[in-house]
Amino acid sequence: MTDHPNDEALDDAIDAILTGGPASGADDDTLAVARLATHLRGMPSPEFKSRLAAELFPQRRSFLGRTPLLNRIASRRLAAPIALASALAIAAVALAAVLLSPFGGSTGGTAEAFGELPVPAETVTTPIANGTGAITWQLDERAVLPGSAPAYRLAMPEVTQSRFEQIAQALGVTGTTEVDNSGAGPGGIGYHIGSDLRCKPVSPGETCGPSLDMWTNGWFSYRNDTAYIATPAPGDATALAAAREWIDRTRLTNGDAYELAIQPPPTFPEKPDGVPADPAATAFPAQVIAQPVGQSEPNNGPAIFLSIDGSGTVINAGGFWARPDAESDYRVHDEEQVKADLAALRGTFASLDVEAGDVSAADVTRDAVAHVASVQLTYRPVSPTGDESPGLIYMVPVYTMKVDLQQDGKSVAGFATWIPATGPAR
Amino acid sequence: MLTARQLAAERRLIEASKQQAPNFARLYERYFDRVYAFALTRTGDRTSAEDVTAETFRVAFQNISRFEWRGVPFSAWLFRIAANAAADLHKRAAREAALGERADEAAEPWDLRFIEAEERARLFELVQRLPAAQRNVIVMRFGEEKSIKQIARAIGRSEGAVKKLQARAFRTLRAWLEESND
Numbered sequence: 001m002t003d004h005p006n007d008e009a010l011d012d013a014i015d016a017i018l019t020g021g022p023a024s025g026a027d028d029d030t031l032a033v034a035r036l037a038t039h040l041r042g043m044p045s046p047e048f049k050s051r052l053a054a055e056l057f058p059q060r061r062s063f064l065g066r067t068p069l070l071n072r073i074a075s076r077r078l079a080a081p082i083a084l085a086s087a088l089a090i091a092a093v094a095l096a097a098v099l100l101s102p103f104g105g106s107t108g109g110t111a112e113a114f115g116e117l118p119v120p121a122e123t124v125t126t127p128i129a130n131g132t133g134a135i136t137w138q139l140d141e142r143a144v145l146p147g148s149a150p151a152y153r154l155a156m157p158e159v160t161q162s163r164f165e166q167i168a169q170a171l172g173v174t175g176t177t178e179v180d181n182s183g184a185g186p187g188g189i190g191y192h193i194g195s196d197l198r199c200k201p202v203s204p205g206e207t208c209g210p211s212l213d214m215w216t217n218g219w220f221s222y223r224n225d226t227a228y229i230a231t232p233a234p235g236d237a238t239a240l241a242a243a244r245e246w247i248d249r250t251r252l253t254n255g256d257a258y259e260l261a262i263q264p265p266p267t268f269p270e271k272p273d274g275v276p277a278d279p280a281a282t283a284f285p286a287q288v289i290a291q292p293v294g295q296s297e298p299n300n301g302p303a304i305f306l307s308i309d310g311s312g313t314v315i316n317a318g319g320f321w322a323r324p325d326a327e328s329d330y331r332v333h334d335e336e337q338v339k340a341d342l343a344a345l346r347g348t349f350a351s352l353d354v355e356a357g358d359v360s361a362a363d364v365t366r367d368a369v370a371h372v373a374s375v376q377l378t379y380r381p382v383s384p385t386g387d388e389s390p391g392l393i394y395m396v397p398v399y400t401m402k403v404d405l406q407q408d409g410k411s412v413a414g415f416a417t418w419i420p421a422t423g424p425a426r
Numbered sequence: 427m428l429t430a431r432q433l434a435a436e437r438r439l440i441e442a443s444k445q446q447a448p449n450f451a452r453l454y455e456r457y458f459d460r461v462y463a464f465a466l467t468r469t470g471d472r473t474s475a476e477d478v479t480a481e482t483f484r485v486a487f488q489n490i491s492r493f494e495w496r497g498v499p500f501s502a503w504l505f506r507i508a509a510n511a512a513a514d515l516h517k518r519a520a521r522e523a524a525l526g527e528r529a530d531e532a533a534e535p536w537d538l539r540f541i542e543a544e545e546r547a548r549l550f551e552l553v554q555r556l557p558a559a560q561r562n563v564i565v566m567r568f569g570e571e572k573s574i575k576q577i578a579r580a581i582g583r584s585e586g587a588v589k590k591l592q593a594r595a596f597r598t599l600r601a602w603l604e605e606s607n608d
Contacts, residue, residue, distance in 0.1 A: 007586070007593040011574065014592070033596045036603075039546045040568040042472045043553070044462045044479075047570075052480050056487050057451050146455065336555060 010034055017041070050148055050329065113328035117151055117396050119423040120380040131349025131364040137342040138371045139335065145399075148331050149377050149421065152395040154302070154322035157254055159216045164191040170249045171222065173210045188216035217383070218320040218393070220252070224313065234310045236262050239286035242312040247290055247304060253321050256292060263287035263305075285309045292323075300380050301395055320381075322393060332377070332397055332421040341419045346370075352417060359413045362405055369406045376400050377421060397421040436500055443490050450487050453500065458483075461504050463547035467539050468512040481511040552602050553595075560595035563588055 013026040013034035018041060026034065157163075165177055173194040180190040194211030210224040234242070240260050247253060285307040292302055304319040333341060346352055349364040362368055379395040399421045405413040439456075442449040458479070465478035485507050486493075493503060553564050562581060566572045574592075578585045 007589040010593045010596060011589045014596075033593075033600050036549065036596055036599055037568070039542075039549045040553070040564065042466050042475060043550055043565075043568045044459070044476075045569040045571075046565060048476050048479075049458055052476075052483060053451065053454060055480075056454065056483055334554060337558070 006030060013037075046147060046331070113326075114151060114153060114394060117330060117394060117422050118382045119420045120382045120396055120398060128349045128352060128359065128364050131352065133349045133362075133364050133366045133368055135342075135347055135349065135352065136367065136369050137339060137346070138369060139339065139375075140371070140373055145335055145338065145375065146332060146377065147334075148329050149397040150327045151330050151397060151422070152301075152324045152379070153326040153328075154381070154393040154395060155325040156218045156320075156322045156393055159189075159191075159214055159218060161191055164212070164214045165193070167214070167220075167250050167252065168193045168212045170251070171210065171212060171246075173212045173222075190215045218322055219318070220320065221316075221318040222314070223316045233286045234308055234312055236286070238310075238312050239288050239308045242308045242314060243288040243290060243306045246306060246314045246317065252304060253290070254323070256321070256323060258290045258304075259293050260288055260290050263289050285315055290319075300378065324395070330397065330422050333399070338375075338399060338419065342370075342372075345419050346417060352415075359405060359415060362407055362412045366407065368412070371404045371406060372401045373404050374402045378418070380418075437495050440490070440493060440495060440500055444493075450490055453486075453490075454483060457501055457504055459550040460501055460544075460547040461508055463550055464505055464508050464540075464543040465512060467543035467546060468509070469515060474512075474515055478508055478511045478515060481514075482508040485511070548606070549599065549603070552599055555602075556595050556598060560591050560598065563591045564595050567592065 009026045009030050010033060013030055014037045017034055017037040161177060161179065168174075168177075175193050178192045180192070190213060192211070192213050194209060210222070212220065212222050214220040233239075239262060243260050247258065286309075288306045288308060290304040290306070302320060302322045304317060304321060306317040307315050309315050349359070349362070349368070352359065376399070377397050378400045380398050381393050382396050383393055398418045400416060400418045402416050403414065404411050405415065439449065439452055443453055461482050462475060462479045465482070466472070466475035469475050469478055482504055486504055493500075553561060556564065559581075563577055566577045566580065567574070572580070574585050574588050578588045581588070583591075
């Protein structure tokens with residue numbers, strides 16, 4: 001029994017409408033409300049909408065497109081004994097991942113195959129000082145948000161001291177392996193070999209030698225400081241060949257197929273303390289990214305970033321590699337929820353997590369309007385505990401937005417930011 | 427009724443869809459509920475409505491490059507396709523069985539049914555604006571045709587709590603509809 005008799009009477013009246021029986025015992029007001037059931041009856045199921053979208057736009061996959069290898073896990077909801085079953089779950093994964101979303105609605109979240117997804121950390125890494133100005137968010141009217149998006153489970157390669165040392169040997173990094181199992185590191189047990197990472201030469205004459213670090217969460221970092229800012233950037237062919245040779249030598253991709261792409265040059269050297277006095281005169285290394293085949297754009301997923309100098313030497317590399325072994329469709333936040341999330345998470349300048357762009361032209365102590373010009377579903381890796389601990393990793397959909405910041409009716413800055421697309425309401 | 431600004435935005439979206447087929451997904455998101463509501467009102471049952479909706483978007487997707495902008499909402503074009511798809515369905519049904527309810531329905535004055543379809547689409551859209559817990563219950567009850575008991579099990583709440591969420595959702599929807607009709 002409910003604790004509100006009207007709720008019971010209303011349900012009885014709705015049942016009567018749905019079954020075509022008499023709606024006896026309900027008052028007029030209850031009957032009037034219940035009549036909405038006439039129009040709601042037969043409302044579209046989210047599964048049908050997703051399935052049709054997947055049929056219409058089968059090419060709409062972005063992240064890890066080579067999914068034949070994956071186990072597509074149907075959600076409990078989809079696996080329920082209703083007419084639409086696992087075939088729909090398979091079909092339902094495609095639409096949302098690359099939608100530049102302008103605003104439809106999601107249909108809320110029953111527990112999907114991985115249960116409640118961990119939410120990526122929302123910590124603002126560098127809060128804007130004195131950012132007391134409030135941000136009012138506006139979404140472009142053309143935006144349509146997808147109803148759902150796939151989340152991926154990654155099979156992380158096991159990182160052992162033995163494997164770590166094999167990789168170090170392949171790279172010519174010598175020395176004694178230091179093991180940090182204090183748990184203080186960001187990614188579980190850490191292994192270090194080679195020169196002291198605290199040595200950061202700022203001129204070609206200073207050398208520290210190569211070093212390699214790896215954590216049991218799969219992340220690694222390789223540095224060969226001897227070549228830092230030493231030579232002009234190589235041509236694309238040289239850079240790509242060097243990257244391929246380095247990756248194949250280390251076997252960090254475990255034999256998985258990968259694609260290489262040249263990245264735009266950075267606007268400053270990667271090491272903050274290595275910023276030269278005359279940036280214009282500095283030759284930057286080539287930047288190459290290796291990603292799984294089919295992962296068409298940087299998406300915070302498995303990737304190896306490499307910097308290569310003019311002689312074809314890899315001077316640093318980092319990232320992680322993992323193979324997706326399952327995916328499941330998840331409902332993502334709708335327009336109203338996105339607005340609420342933006343207000344809660346990015347409601348002031350101090351809480352802005354500006355990933356690309358510069359807001360220094362704005363007066364951060366005064367209020368501003370953030371006009372969201374576009375919304376895209378991208379991904380972030382996160383462990384079930386929400387941190388970077390070793391073991392299982394999920395690629396969780398997030399909304400990444402390009403924003404036009406306005407003050408006094410004028411555009412003062414453009415930047416990108418993000419908010420979680422799944423998880424509890426804020 | 428679309429404003430001039432909305433029509434301009436719609437036109438940009440259509441042009442984008444012509445240039446890059448994947449952009450059609452945004453038109454799909456925008457018009458799915460209305461096309462489905464139209465199809466449901468026209469056909470009277472879920473299975474037929476799904477067939478008509480699927481056929482409508484397939485035809486539209488395949489022919490978007492031929493769509494010529496004349497200031498008429500894109501939805502009008504979709505509804506025409508949907509009406510043809512529904513008529514084809516009726517013909518097939520008539521061929522396969524004796525003329526029954528569907529043929530009778532088709533004979534009803536369509537202008538009245540069109541208003542009904544628009545009201546239904548409006549209701550589908552309003553459902554998406556409900557708080558998540560209420561929306562889940564409505565979607566499961568009417569979109570997935572689950573019983574109160576099944577919903578309670580699915581969301582881990584009591585049947586009484588589900589009925590309460592359902593009641594709140596209905597009263598909210600009714601209030602919104604009354605507001606929009608004022």
